[in-house]
Amino acid sequence: MLLALQLLCDGVLLGGTYVLIAQSLNLIFGVMGVVNLAHGSFIVLAGLFTVWFAAHAAINPLLAIPIAFVVLFGVGALLQPVLLEPLMGLGAQQAELLSLMLTFGLDYVLIELGLQVFGSSYVSLPYLQSTWSVAGLTISKSLLVGSAFAAALALLLSFWLNHTGFGKTLLAASQSEVGAVSIGINVRLVRLVAFAIGVGLAGAAGVLLILVEPMAAETADDFTILGFVLIALGGLGDYRGVAIASVLLGIAQSAVGFAIGGDAESVLPFVLLILFMALWPQRFRRAA
Amino acid sequence: MRPITIAPALRRMAAAALPALVALLAGTTFAPAAAPPIVIGGTVSQTGAFAEDADFQVKGMQLAIAEANAHGGWLGRKLEFKVYDDKSNAGTAVRLYTRLITEDHVDLLVGPYSSGITQAVAPLINKYKMATVEPGASMPGIYVKGNEWNFQGTASSLTYLDELLPIAKKGGAKTVAVLALKSAFTLACSQARIDQAKQLGMKVVYQSSYSLPSPDFAAIGLAIKSAHPDVVIGCTYFPDAVGIAKALHDQGFAPKYFGETVGTVEPAFGTALGSLANGIVGNTSWWPNFKTANSPAIVARYKAMFHTEPDYHAITGYASIQVLGAAVQGAKSLDQAKLRNWLLHHTVPTVLGTYKSDPNGLSTGFGQYLVQWQGGALKLITPAKFAQAKLLVPYPGK
Numbered sequence: 001m002l003l004a005l006q007l008l009c010d011g012v013l014l015g016g017t018y019v020l021i022a023q024s025l026n027l028i029f030g031v032m033g034v035v036n037l038a039h040g041s042f043i044v045l046a047g048l049f050t051v052w053f054a055a056h057a058a059i060n061p062l063l064a065i066p067i068a069f070v071v072l073f074g075v076g077a078l079l080q081p082v083l084l085e086p087l088m089g090l091g092a093q094q095a096e097l098l099s100l101m102l103t104f105g106l107d108y109v110l111i112e113l114g115l116q117v118f119g120s121s122y123v124s125l126p127y128l129q130s131t132w133s134v135a136g137l138t139i140s141k142s143l144l145v146g147s148a149f150a151a152a153l154a155l156l157l158s159f160w161l162n163h164t165g166f167g168k169t170l171l172a173a174s175q176s177e178v179g180a181v182s183i184g185i186n187v188r189l190v191r192l193v194a195f196a197i198g199v200g201l202a203g204a205a206g207v208l209l210i211l212v213e214p215m216a217a218e219t220a221d222d223f224t225i226l227g228f229v230l231i232a233l234g235g236l237g238d239y240r241g242v243a244i245a246s247v248l249l250g251i252a253q254s255a256v257g258f259a260i261g262g263d264a265e266s267v268l269p270f271v272l273l274i275l276f277m278a279l280w281p282q283r284f285r286r287a288a
Numbered sequence: 289m290r291p292i293t294i295a296p297a298l299r300r301m302a303a304a305a306l307p308a309l310v311a312l313l314a315g316t317t318f319a320p321a322a323a324p325p326i327v328i329g330g331t332v333s334q335t336g337a338f339a340e341d342a343d344f345q346v347k348g349m350q351l352a353i354a355e356a357n358a359h360g361g362w363l364g365r366k367l368e369f370k371v372y373d374d375k376s377n378a379g380t381a382v383r384l385y386t387r388l389i390t391e392d393h394v395d396l397l398v399g400p401y402s403s404g405i406t407q408a409v410a411p412l413i414n415k416y417k418m419a420t421v422e423p424g425a426s427m428p429g430i431y432v433k434g435n436e437w438n439f440q441g442t443a444s445s446l447t448y449l450d451e452l453l454p455i456a457k458k459g460g461a462k463t464v465a466v467l468a469l470k471s472a473f474t475l476a477c478s479q480a481r482i483d484q485a486k487q488l489g490m491k492v493v494y495q496s497s498y499s500l501p502s503p504d505f506a507a508i509g510l511a512i513k514s515a516h517p518d519v520v521i522g523c524t525y526f527p528d529a530v531g532i533a534k535a536l537h538d539q540g541f542a543p544k545y546f547g548e549t550v551g552t553v554e555p556a557f558g559t560a561l562g563s564l565a566n567g568i569v570g571n572t573s574w575w576p577n578f579k580t581a582n583s584p585a586i587v588a589r590y591k592a593m594f595h596t597e598p599d600y601h602a603i604t605g606y607a608s609i610q611v612l613g614a615a616v617q618g619a620k621s622l623d624q625a626k627l628r629n630w631l632l633h634h635t636v637p638t639v640l641g642t643y644k645s646d647p648n649g650l651s652t653g654f655g656q657y658l659v660q661w662q663g664g665a666l667k668l669i670t671p672a673k674f675a676q677a678k679l680l681v682p683y684p685g686k
Contacts, residue, residue, distance in 0.1 A: 003510075003514065014504045115336070123559075123560065126559070129534070212534075216527070219527075253507065257504065262499070265504065
């Protein structure tokens with residue numbers, strides 16, 4: 001029983017670290033229709049920056065969260081009008097396809113940038129390396145903090161989208177661009193802000209992920225793939241669904257990793273992706 | 289009237305002009321031409337995932353070549369190193385080795401960095417019958433019948449952490465957990481340790497492999513904790529070495545003996561784990577205090593040339609050129625068949641240790657030794673004559 005509870009606890013915490021990866025991509029892909037293959041690069045660049053920041057500034061690495069968010073928000077705000085906005089006038093389907101191709105190239109550029117600036121080695125950050133024992137369960141402090149911050153930021157994003165004027169405007173623009181324009185919404189500005197926030201949150205996710213796992217510039221695409229898998233499982237643009245999928249995947253991976261081993265744990269998300277795409281292909285369709 | 293004779297004048301002119309003429313001719317047509325350099329070709333991962341380790345390897349080679357040239361080269365000919373960037377990509381390496389052999393017509397080859405890339409170019413090397421010393425490939429599966437032109441220039445992965453289990457058994461350990469990243473090198477290493485445990489009469493209570501990316505080692509950590517082994521051996525690279533150590537700690541489990549292969553000797557390992565690294569055992573094929581051939585002098589010259597400390601990749605690169613040079617000068621030829629024959633039947637004292645090959649090119653001379661993190665620094669544990677500290681037991685895990 002205790003073992004099952006430990007697995008459940010580990011799985012929920014693992015899922016918590018997934019939530020922000022998935023929700024930041026969900027904003028860019030699910031809401032704005034940009035197939036952002038460079039998403040993992042933003043995450044990894046922020047993670048590598050955090051290690052550098054912690055080493056040089058010698059202060060709490062969690063303080064890198066606002067820095068990474070603001071810097072990458074700025075990067076997103078610069079890239080969107082220059083690279084992505086010109087594609088948006090070509091129709092939703094064309095824009096998705098072309099954004100995929102464009103961000104594929106951008107991903108390579110960002111990974112090479114990471115290699116040049118931070119080197120090719122894996123890096124990690126020793127932070128909160130101790131555990132709490134609660135009713136016989138062992139809980140890693142760094143995993144709990146990383147998971148809790150990621151979940152809190154994902155909740156904040158959800159709140160902003162559903163309960164603020166600009167958030168509702170963004171959702172409205174994503175559902176009907178024509179309708180949004182007809183009532184005077186500046187759709188270009190909405191797209192710019194959405195992309196910038198998505199990239200900024202990817203930066204925050206990178207800071208939190210480096211607290212719990214090693215990263216290297218070339219691991220960027222692993223995070224991108226994980227994000228797309230979670231969106232497929234939870235539903236495109238469906239924030240609640242993606243949050244639940246993140247936690248359930250974390251629990252499933254913990255159980256499978258314990259019972260069968262690491263190989264099965266690694267392959268599980270992809271098996272689920274194939275199953276979901278085969279059985280419910282509409283989960284990858286944007287809300288019209 | 290004194291007759292005009294031109295002979296003395298001509299003689300004087302000729303005498304004056306002759307040295308200049310000789311000098312002119314010597315510089316142009318009649319002097320024997322300087323022998324062309326011996327061209328050694330290879331690739332190195334200057335970019336991509338292996339760039340940092342590979343950079344050490346190529347610098348070691350560059351130093352060895354520069355020193356050989358300072359001593360007149362080999363067979364009276366200077367050496368030239370033609371090296372391309374394989375971008376840490378096996379396909380690129382295969383194309384570049386094809387170019388080195390068929391277009392650049394290099395005289396000699398050295399292997400690339402990493403077992404995976406070497407495995408990709410090995411059949412090509414075999415096809416063109418180029419006797420090649422390979423410093424970057426520890427995986428024994430490359431050096432088999434049918435690949436007999438490839439010679440391992442580093443210690444075999446079968447020897448990684450091979451000293452730990454006998455020590456643990458002497459210390460009373462009875463049970464073992466063995467983990468492996470799913471790569472050719474690490475799987476070969478884990479099978480060797482599992483076989484060794486069984487030979488020693490120790491029980492393997494948990495074994496598992498995993499692939500990267502594996503963002504979560506918690507489940508594996510919990511499974512190991514449930515099996516409660518006395519010894520945990522991870523056949524790892526850097527990221528999983530860090531991940532497994534963190535996972536065991538997060539699950540509140542510290543085995544009595546804890547060893548991990550590749551990754552533990554990198555300074556970043558200590559940075560990544562902090563105090564948690566203390567007590568973790570790793571392995572190395574070379575250490576700065578080894579009294580192998582000219583080791584201190586080579587370390588000093590490396591530091592002077594590159595302004596950084598060499599690691600074992602640099603020393604392995606240097607040693608591979610030492611072995612190749614010994615073969616060329618021993619065989620007194622660049623004929624590949626003669627070189628292969630020489631490499632099969634001779635030993636070479638190098639800075640890495642003694643080069644020796646089995647009939648398929650597998651290294652049998654180079655060894656792996658134990659190191660352990662103690663007090664935030666790596667200490668050499670074996671061989672006993674160079675040991676800097678005694679093995680810290682049990683692993684503190686905090």
